[in-house]
Amino acid sequence: MAPKPRRVTQREIAELAGVSQTTVSVVLNDRDGGGVRIPEATRARVKKAIEQLTYVADPAARRLAGLDNQIIGVFTYEAALSPESMDFYGPLLNGIERAAEKIGWDLLFFTSSPVENGTRSLFHRKTRLRLTDGCVLLGQQMVASELERLVAEQFPFVAIGRRDETAAAVPYVAIDYVTPTTALIDQAAAAGHQQALYVHRGRDTPAARDRRGAVEAASAEGRLAFLLVGEERIGDLPRLAQATGATVIIAEDAFLIEDVVHALTAAGVAVPDEISVAALGEVRGHRIDGKPLAGFHVPREQLAAEALDLLQLLIATEPDEWSTLELRRHLDSDVEPGATIVVRTEA
Amino acid sequence: MAPKPRRVTQREIAELAGVSQTTVSVVLNDRDGGGVRIPEATRARVKKAIEQLTYVADPAARRLAGLDNQIIGVFTYEAALSPESMDFYGPLLNGIERAAEKIGWDLLFFTSSPVENGTRSLFHRKTRLRLTDGCVLLGQQMVASELERLVAEQFPFVAIGRRDETAAAVPYVAIDYVTPTTALIDQAAAAGHQQALYVHRGRDTPAARDRRGAVEAASAEGRLAFLLVGEERIGDLPRLAQATGATVIIAEDAFLIEDVVHALTAAGVAVPDEISVAALGEVRGHRIDGKPLAGFHVPREQLAAEALDLLQLLIATEPDEWSTLELRRHLDSDVEPGATIVVRTEA
DNA sequence: CGAATCTGAAGATACGCATTATCAGAAGGA
DNA sequence: TCCTTCTGATAATGCGTATCTTCAGATTCG
Incomplete structure (x- = not known):
């Protein structure tokens, strides 16, 4: 269906310059040696014709001829x-x-x-x-x-x-994600926290598994004890924190933390004074109570x-x-x- | 340089199905009539071969043959x-x-x-x-x-x-931009403003000329008197407003208004209480002193x-x-x- | 029963470019 | 002079697809 306006081809250039299409191709690609030689005089003549006709190569043809397309x-x-x-x-x-x-x-x-x-x-x-x-x-x-x-x-x-x-x-x-997650957990542990909640989206991607793995490892090694919580239970967080004695909540990403903070403040819990928070994802631009959110800077x-x-x-x-x-x-x-x-x- | 891995072509399908490449092309494009007829039996055989070899058409070849590419x-x-x-x-x-x-x-x-x-x-x-x-x-x-x-x-x-x-x-x-610019100016006039400043970027694009034209027209017709000010003179705005008695400042876009407001408040002028502002561009998300900025919603x-x-x-x-x-x-x-x-x- | 028509498909070609092989003529060597 | 080598270029070919033309064999018509 596409209208196909006529465009300048190598053949037309060849006719104008009085040479063959092959020669034009060779000149265009600055190819020399390998059985083909074009003296400077001819080369110049062809180049002039190219300029005159404002030639532009057809990418489809180039491709079909086996070249790369960029x-x-x-x-x-x-x-x-x-x-x-x-x-x-x-x-x-x-x-x-x-x-x-x-x-x-x-x-x-x-x-x-x-x-x-x-x-x-x-x-x-x-x-x-x-x-x-x-x-x-x-x-x-x-x-x-x-x-x-x-x-x-x-x-x-x-x-x-x-x-x-x-x-x-x-x-x-x-x-x-493993290395920085571990670093962040250790930071929390060093700040005196012992019990934590991990809020996740329940997705089964490699990145999600990495984060989760690092969290579970920290828990298993006794560096910081975690309870894993699905995002659908965010409303339940204040109670869960109370019950477990958690003093820090870590979530899979910063948006999840926004929801978490919302739920906590609604329940009268002060963030971060009473409960600390951090995200295992990009935190640029995210602030909690005016303070920069702890988390990562992902070099995207x-x-x-x-x-x-x-x-x-x-x-x-x-x-x-x-x-x-x-x-x-x-x-x-x-x-x-x-x-x-x-x-x-x-x- | 691009490595060119072998791919399934129509010819291969043809060989597998025991027909010609032409037939394969015809079947692929569901072409029928126009001098070409393929009975259902053959058609099915070819289709099966196509499925088996997971054929995908080469867009470059299609293009070269004069078809559209989508x-x-x-x-x-x-x-x-x-x-x-x-x-x-x-x-x-x-x-x-x-x-x-x-x-x-x-x-x-x-x-x-x-x-x-x-x-x-x-x-x-x-x-x-x-x-x-x-x-x-x-x-x-x-x-x-x-x-x-x-x-x-x-x-x-x-x-x-x-x-x-x-x-x-x-x-x-x-x-x-002419219609809404005029509307915005009339809104200002209806609010009792008589003298205004127009801050522009000094660009010479059609859109910029449209806005400027509408501003100048309003000025010429006495609906609202304007003084035009280049963006480089934003620092000078408080003085200019004083001198001209302008009570409203309109700028080419919302970002310019941000700068304007900054200059005004720095000079102790209250915005919008003492001087009103509006932008001749998209204002979504722009607030001045908590109030939504007057301007346009551009349906991009x-x-x-x-x-x-x-x-x-x-x-x-x-x-x-x-x-x-x-x-x-x-x-x-x-x-x-x-x-x-x-x-x-x-x- | 020979001619016209129809059926199903293959062959040839074009698209624009790169590349390989080829070739005529000039120059050089014996 | 005849053979070789070199020079400067061209013809031929292929890439994968679509399309136009051709064609053999089957069928129908008169």
Whole structure:
């Protein structure tokens, strides 16, 4: 259906310059040697013709001829540009854009991917995936079968977020949550806290399991005793804190902490004076009672940059040799001590 | 350089099914009639082979063969995904994504476009523009020559923002600022104000000229007298208000008003009690002394949706008939009366 | 029963570009 | 002079798909 206006081709340039299409191609790509030689005089003549006709290469033809396209795909399992997603995707997309700009890549967003049982799917009859040289995958919920197919087809891609649960070797760049979670727990313990509550969303993602694992480890090792609480029981928190004697509440992310604080203050509990709080996620911009919330600073821009760097490496490397590469990269979050974990003087 | 893993082609399917590549193509596209007939039996056999080999069409080849790609380009003259641009681009991109998702289009962001004297340029030797079926242009500063070239090449595109200054007929979707500006000025006049200051950024864009024009018209017609002030003289505003007897300050956008208010309060002037303020732009989320700022609600998501709708129309129409189309669409901003234009009781 | 028509499909070609192989003519060597 | 080497370029080919044309064999018509 698309109207196809005539555009300048190499053949037209060739006619204007009185040479063959081959010669034009060679001049355009500055190719020399390898059985082909074009003297400076001819070269100049062709270049002049190119300028005159404002030639622009057809990317589809280039692609079909086996060259790279300088396009990378961005696949998100949910809408990426909606205000709600911006919290999460914003810094990532920003990092991707900056990195792509630097190395001259365009970004293809697979917004068209049809939604099947809740998430978008990458493979469909008309997927434009192969127009790209490689692909970045974002999102909480990735479909394992699609990751495996990408690996099987030896398609260069990088997932953002830990993906070590699938059988296949999925290249990814992820935040390490174990280290900072442990650090934050130790901070609370050092402040004199002994009993805590952990509020989580009950999701089963690698990142969620990491955090939970670090929490349970701390509990098991006696550094800080935890009771795990699902988000649906936030209203019940004041009572639970009372019952367990918990003096600090840690939640999976900062938004959850907002809800927690709301529930506590509604019940007449002072935060953070009576009960300390912290989040195991990005806390930039979150303040509790005017005080900066304790938690992490997640380097999301850097995460994105790292992902594109890895992707670039994959694209430049023959698939056979991928196994020799370091396909998994981990970044540490900085711990933000904040001011919402108060020192507990022994009663 | 891109590694090119082998992929399933129509030829392979053909071999498996014992038919020709032509037949496979016909079955894939459900083409029938027009000199080509495939009986149901053969059709089924081919379809089975397609399923078995998990065929996915190569978009580059499709494109080269003259079909549409279901990709539209998104070109911004500055970085689109940075936190600073999000204020402006965010709602637009969101609208574009939603509209694209609805009609099954992918989005190609031209992040690679090289920066030449301050802005990105759309046409360069390797532009991937032609991979798309059409293109949306965003940004304050567009290059007239590029717009004209797009028109000349009969490439389907739509600009967001008014672009009627160029000679060529540029299709665009824009906000009408004249009507709401006039409305806001009349609101101030009705509240008893007689003398005003207009703070602007001194930019020469169509939208800026529209606003300025409406301001000057109001002044000329005696509805409200204005003194125009460049943003560099914001520090001087308290004195200017004193000197002119102005009781209301209108600025080009809400961020400018923030600066204005800052200067005024620093000089001991109460806002809005002593001097009213309003912005000729989006005011969502902007509050002055706890009161909602008077100004506009710019329907940016809708603007984007309208742009894609127009683009779709262009793509579906033969370029020869574009001249019969309504290529320019205008949307009204809603006026937000706010609470920062106070009624002035005659002294 | 020969000619016209219909059926089902394959062959050839185009799209624009890169690349490989080829080739005519000039220059150099014996 | 004849053979080799070098120079400067061209023709041919392939990439994967869609489409236009052709065609053999079966069927129907007169």
